[in-house]
Structure formats: C-alpha cells, structure tokens
Amino acid sequence: MTKSRFRRVVMVLLSAITLLSMWGSCLPVRAVIAKPSKKISWTELERRFEGAFVLSASSQGTRKVALTFDDVPDPRFTPQVLNVLKKKGVAATFFVVGTRSMKHPDLVRRIKKEGHNLGNHSYSHPDFSKMSLSQVQDQIGRAEKIIEGIVGFKPRLVRPPYGEIMPKQLEWAKKQGYTVVNWNVDSSDWRQLSADQVFRNVTRSVRPGSVVLMHAGGGVGQSLSGTVKALPRIIDWLRAHDYEPVTLTELLDIPEKRKVR
Numbered sequence: 001m002t003k004s005r006f007r008r009v010v011m012v013l014l015s016a017i018t019l020l021s022m023w024g025s026c027l028p029v030r031a032v033i034a035k036p037s038k039k040i041s042w043t044e045l046e047r048r049f050e051g052a053f054v055l056s057a058s059s060q061g062t063r064k065v066a067l068t069f070d071d072v073p074d075p076r077f078t079p080q081v082l083n084v085l086k087k088k089g090v091a092a093t094f095f096v097v098g099t100r101s102m103k104h105p106d107l108v109r110r111i112k113k114e115g116h117n118l119g120n121h122s123y124s125h126p127d128f129s130k131m132s133l134s135q136v137q138d139q140i141g142r143a144e145k146i147i148e149g150i151v152g153f154k155p156r157l158v159r160p161p162y163g164e165i166m167p168k169q170l171e172w173a174k175k176q177g178y179t180v181v182n183w184n185v186d187s188s189d190w191r192q193l194s195a196d197q198v199f200r201n202v203t204r205s206v207r208p209g210s211v212v213l214m215h216a217g218g219g220v221g222q223s224l225s226g227t228v229k230a231l232p233r234i235i236d237w238l239r240a241h242d243y244e245p246v247t248l249t250e251l252l253d254i255p256e257k258r259k260v261r
C-alpha cells in the first residue's frame, strides 16, 4: 500500500469512527445498537428485583396508566408539555437530567409545583450498562444533590438513560431505597415522529397499569413537536377508553421521596 493510499484509508476509518461515536452520544438514542444476547431481559430483571425494578403496574382492578417524560428540563419542549397537562388536568412524571436541571432550575420547580412526580434520570445521561457501579452511584448521587437543592427532597424514582441497567447496579439501587422504573409502552417519539405516529404507538400498546415512555426534552436540533401535538389527543383517547392517567407514585402506590437508609 502506498503512503498516500494508507493515509486515505486511515482518514476514512477515522471519520467513520467519529460519526459512529457522535451517533451513539445523541441524547435519547436508545436501542439503536443491538443488545448482546447475554444481557438479562427486562422482564427477568423485573421478576428478580420485584418492586425495585418496574416496567408496569399490576393490571388487576385498575385502569390507571402513567405518562412519563424523559430528558427534562428543556426550555424548548418541557413548558409546552406542562401547558398541555395543565389544560387537561393530568399529573404525569418527569425524569430530569442533572446537568439540564442546573441550567433550568425554574423549570424543575414548575414541574413540582404543578403536581407532577420528579424522578432522577442521572447527572449527564450516560449508558449505565457500560459503567462501573461506583460511576453509576456517582451519576445518581450527583443528580440527586442537584434535584434536592432545587426542590428540597431526594426522589425515589430513577430511570436509567436508555433504560440500560445491570443487576449489580439494581442490587445497590434497591438497598438505597430507589425504585427504578423503565416502561412497557414506547412512544418512540425521540425519533421525531409525527403526532399521528406518536398517538398510534401509544394507543395501540397501552394496557391497564402501563408505563408510557415519552420525551419532553431532546438533543440539539431534535424536534419533539410530534409529542406536543399528540399529547392532548392521547389524553382524550385514554379517558374515552376509561383509562386514568396518573403519576408513577400513584400508579405504583409508593412515596415520591426516597427514604435514606
């Protein structure tokens, strides 16, 4: 191989690696990279860590469902989502990112003031499955301090970024009094879907006790206008089908504040 050809090959490889790593670091990109088969399924984790890792509530005797919004606060979309919820009289759950909360503490206060649940969505939104236990402890702990500084309590609810979490990390979270909540209905709204698509994704899979994943914050240039437009229709549809949208702590019948042991 000539020197210049070698240089060209190296350049192509480097730009491919850069592109791939940029892709992976966008905020709500999830499940784009195939999960290795040795990973334990969420259903198995839910069984193994009963009550500490949750995908949905037991459907017996309830028509309650929880709408949850990740990656907040984001001044572009969080106020719009809050406005819709206020107009419709619905309480939901917001999973906040530490770094974003530091920039927009007023929005975190508004979420709380308007009767919604606050949950911990880590300090800087990394993939926990690629991290050591102490790094995960640091991510949750730092976000918790920021949230506590703004609203005065430590949230019990935790949602790992991309829903990724390992058994060892769950063991620790359980001992510390956290409830880790993923979802069983994915709106896939982070793919910048139209309002119709977001509406369809939610309404076709929702069941009594469901936890619905949506976003009220996005990455640079990412639009969640489909989510904002779909939300009033989703709420109307849920009520027309006798579902009752509630906060996660009401759905799961747990306190919002973490008991420190």
Ligand SMILES: [Zn+2]
Pocket (backbone or CB within 6 Å): 027, 028, 070, 071, 121, 125, 161, 162
């Ligand atoms: Zn997220």
